Amino acid sequence: MLTAIITIVVIVILIGLWWITTMNGLRRLQVKIQEAISGIDVALTKRYDTLTKMVEVAKSYAKFEKETILETVKLRQGMSMSERNNAMATMDEARQGLNILAENYPQLHANENFKSLQLSIMDVEEHLAAARRAYNANVSQLNQRIIMFPTSLVANGCGIMAEPFFEAESTKREDVKMDLNI
Amino acid sequence: MNNDVLSSLERERSALIPPVLIGSAICVVAFIMFIGGIGMQNFGTILFGLLLAVIGILYFMLAYSPKHKAYEKHYKDSIVTATFEEAFGKISYLADEGFSKDMIRETGFMQLGNRYHSEDLITGAYNGIRFQRSDVLIQDHRSNGKSSYTVTYFQGRWITMSSNKHFNFDLQLIQAGFGYTQKKSSIFTRATDRRHKVEFENEEFNNRFTCYCQNDQEAFYLITPHIMEALMNYTALVNGKVMIGFHNNLIHLAVETGTDTLEPSLWSPLTYEKDILPVKNEVTAITSFINQLHMERNIFGGTN
Numbered sequence: 001m002l003t004a005i006i007t008i009v010v011i012v013i014l015i016g017l018w019w020i021t022t023m024n025g026l027r028r029l030q031v032k033i034q035e036a037i038s039g040i041d042v043a044l045t046k047r048y049d050t051l052t053k054m055v056e057v058a059k060s061y062a063k064f065e066k067e068t069i070l071e072t073v074k075l076r077q078g079m080s081m082s083e084r085n086n087a088m089a090t091m092d093e094a095r096q097g098l099n100i101l102a103e104n105y106p107q108l109h110a111n112e113n114f115k116s117l118q119l120s121i122m123d124v125e126e127h128l129a130a131a132r133r134a135y136n137a138n139v140s141q142l143n144q145r146i147i148m149f150p151t152s153l154v155a156n157g158c159g160i161m162a163e164p165f166f167e168a169e170s171t172k173r174e175d176v177k178m179d180l181n182i
Numbered sequence: 183m184n185n186d187v188l189s190s191l192e193r194e195r196s197a198l199i200p201p202v203l204i205g206s207a208i209c210v211v212a213f214i215m216f217i218g219g220i221g222m223q224n225f226g227t228i229l230f231g232l233l234l235a236v237i238g239i240l241y242f243m244l245a246y247s248p249k250h251k252a253y254e255k256h257y258k259d260s261i262v263t264a265t266f267e268e269a270f271g272k273i274s275y276l277a278d279e280g281f282s283k284d285m286i287r288e289t290g291f292m293q294l295g296n297r298y299h300s301e302d303l304i305t306g307a308y309n310g311i312r313f314q315r316s317d318v319l320i321q322d323h324r325s326n327g328k329s330s331y332t333v334t335y336f337q338g339r340w341i342t343m344s345s346n347k348h349f350n351f352d353l354q355l356i357q358a359g360f361g362y363t364q365k366k367s368s369i370f371t372r373a374t375d376r377r378h379k380v381e382f383e384n385e386e387f388n389n390r391f392t393c394y395c396q397n398d399q400e401a402f403y404l405i406t407p408h409i410m411e412a413l414m415n416y417t418a419l420v421n422g423k424v425m426i427g428f429h430n431n432l433i434h435l436a437v438e439t440g441t442d443t444l445e446p447s448l449w450s451p452l453t454y455e456k457d458i459l460p461v462k463n464e465v466t467a468i469t470s471f472i473n474q475l476h477m478e479r480n481i482f483g484g485t486n
Contacts, residue, residue, distance in 0.1 A: 032398060039399045126347075130403035137383055137402070 022154045029142040033163055036138055039131035040084060040166065047091055047128060050121045054098050054114065061108040081164045088128075095121070132166045139163045187260045192452045194253045201246040202448070208238035250448075257446040257457075265461040266304055269469060273306035277444075280316040281340055289434055290375065291354055291427040293362045295322025295335050302444045309478035313468055315341040317442055320362075335362035338422055338439040341468060342432050346477050351396035352377060353404055353428040355413070358390055360423035360438060365394050384410045390417070404428055412474035419470055421463070435471060 079087070102109045102118075109115075143162045146155035154160075212234035219227030258277050266273045280300025287294055303316045320335040354377060356363050366377045377394035380401050387410040395401035417424055420437050427434035443460050450456065472478065 036399065126406070127399075127403055129406070131399055133383060134399045134402040137381065138398075140383075141381075 019154055019157075022151055023158055026142065026145065026151070026155060026158065026160050029138055029145070030160065032138045033135060033142065036131055036135035040128065040135060041079070043124060043128035043131050044084065044087060044091075046124045047121065048087075050117055050124055051091055051094055051098070054117045054121070055094070057111060057114045057117065058098060058101055058108055061105050061111070081166055085167055135166050139165055187264075188452045188454070188457070191253070191257055191260065191446075194249075194256060195446070195448065195452060198246065198249055198253060198448060201241070201249065205238055205242040205246055208234060208241060212238055254446060258444065261457060262302075262304075262444050262461055265458065265465060266306065269465045270306040270308050273304055275305075276303045277301065279303045281314070281318060281342075286318070286320070286340070289427055289429045290352070290364055290366050291425065291429070291434060292320060292436070293335055293364050295320055295333065297321040297323055297332070300340075308469055308472050311346070311472050311477050312344045313341060313472075315339055315464070315468065317444065318436075319442070334440075336436065336438060337441065338437045339443065339464065339467060341435040341437075341471070343435065343468075343472065343477065345428065345431050345433050346479055347404060348431060349400055349404060349428055351400050353393065353395040353401055355391045355393050355405070355426040357417055357423045357425065358392070360425045360436075363425055367394055382410060383407075387414060390414060409475055412476075416471055416474050420467055435467075437467060 102114065142160075145151050146160055146162060212231045214231075215227050215234060216231030219225070219229075219231055254277075258275070262277075263273070263275050266275065278301060280303045282300070283294065283298040286292055286298075297320070299319045300316050303314065305312075305314045307313065316339070318340040319337050322333045322335060324331055324333065352366075352375075354363070354365065356365075366375055367379065368376075371377075375396075377396050380393050380395050380398055381388045382393070382402070382405060384407065391413070393401060393405065413426070422437045422439040424438070425434075425436040427436075443464060446452070446457070
C-alpha cells in the first residue's frame with residue numbers, strides 16, 4: 001500500500017515538474033515574441049522617420065504625391081500584426097515611389113543628403129527584416145510546440161494561444177509593377 | 183615567374199642538406215662514443231664523445247643555421263609575401279609574430295590550454311575590409327605523474343576582419359565537428375556575458391552550424407538568409423571545420439586545418455602544388471569569405 005502511495009506521489013511530482021518546465025518554456029517563447037515585436041516596432045518607427053526625411057528632401061525637387069500616403073501611416077503601441085503589416089505595406093509603397101522619383105529627377109538622385117538617407121533606410125530595412133525573422137522564428141517554435149501532444153495540454157491549461165506570423169511584404173511577393181505616372 | 187622562384191629556392195634547399203647530414207653524422211658518432219665510453223668505462227672515449235658533440239652543435243650553428251634562416255626568409259618573401267601582395271596589394275608580414283593569447287582569450291570563443299603559439303601574422307585589406315591572419319596552435323599538455331600526453335585544441339588559421347555591420351553583442355557560429363570551443367552558455371557564466379543557442383529558419387544551416395548569441399535580434403540581423411547560404415558555400419571551399427565569431431565589431435574566422443602552413447619543408451623538393459598552392463589557398467580563404475558574404479556592401483552604420 002505504502003509503495004503504491006509513494007509511486008503515485010513520485011508520479012504526481014514528476015508530472016508537476018514537467019508541467020512547470022513546459023509552461024516556463026512556453027512563457028519564455030512568449031517573452032521572446034514580445035521582444036521581437038518591440039524590435040519590429042522600433043524598426044518600423046525608424047523606417048517611418050527616415051522615409052519622412054526623404055520625403056522632405058524630395059519635396060524641394062519635385063511634387064511628391066506619395067507624401068499623403070505616408071501621412072496615413074499610424075504607428076502606435078499595441079498595434080496588431082495586421083496593422084503592422086498594413087503600415088509596412090504603405091511604407092513600401094512610399095519607398096517605391098521615392099525610388100522612382102529619384103530615377104526621374106537626377107538632381108534629387110545626386111543629392112548627398114538623399115543618398116545618405118537611402119543608405120540609412122537600407123540598414124533600417126535590414127534591422128526590420130531581422131526583427132521580422134526573429135519574430136517569425138519564435139512564433140513558429142511556439143505554434144509548433146503548442147499543437148504537439150502533450151505540450152498542447154499545458155498550452156490549453158495556461159491559455160497560451162497560437163500567434164500570427166508577420167507576413168512578408170506583399171509588394172515583394174508580387175511581380176514588380178512599374179508606376180511611371182508619379 | 184613561379185618556376186624561377188621555385189628553382190632558385192630549390193638550389194638553396196639542396197645546399198642545406200649536406201650541412202644537415204654532416205652535422206647529424208657528427209652528433210650520431212658523438213652519441214655512440216659517449217654511450218660506448220660509458221659502457222667500457224673509458225673516460226677518454228666519453229670526453230672525446232662530448233667534444234665531438236660540441237663540434238657537431240657548433241657546426242650546426244655556424245654552417246647550417248644562418249643558411250636555413252636565409253632560406254626561410256627568401257621562401258617567405260618570394261612565395262608568401264609575393265602571393266599575398268599579388269592579391270591584396272601592400273601587406274605587412276611578420277613571420278615571427280602572431281595573435282596574442284590574451285586576444286584569443288578576450289573573445290571567449292575558444293578553450294585555451296596551457297600551450298599556445300602563433301606566428302605568420304599578415305595584415306592587409308581587401309575591398310575595403312581590413313584583415314589580419316595568423317597561424318595559431320592551442321594545446322593542452324597533461325601529465326598524471328606516470329605518463330604525459332598533449333591534446334591539440336586548435337591548429338589552423340585564425341583570421342580577423344573588420345565588419346561592415348555594427349553590432350553590440352557577441353555571436354558565435356560553430357560548424358559541426360569543430361571542437362574545444364568556449365560557448366559561455368552555462369549558468370555559471372556572468373549573465374551579461376552569457377550566450378544562448380538560437381536557431382534560424384534554414385534547417386540545413388541549423389544542422390551544419392550551432393549558433394550561440396547574446397541577443398536574438400542582432401543574431402538575425404547579422405546572419406541573414408544570404409549569409410547562411412554564403413557560409414554553407416564557404417565551408418565547402420575551405421579545407422577544415424570553421425568557427426565564426428562576432429566580437430567587438432570584428433569578425434573572427436577560425437579554420438581548423440590541422441597544419442602549420444606557410445613553412446618551407448627541408449626534405450622534400452619544392453613544387454607548385456606543395457608550396458605555392460597552399461599559400462594561394464590561404465589567400466582564397468580570405469577573399470572568398472569577403473566576396474561570398476558581400477562584406478564590401480557599405481550600407482550599414484549610423485543606425486545602431
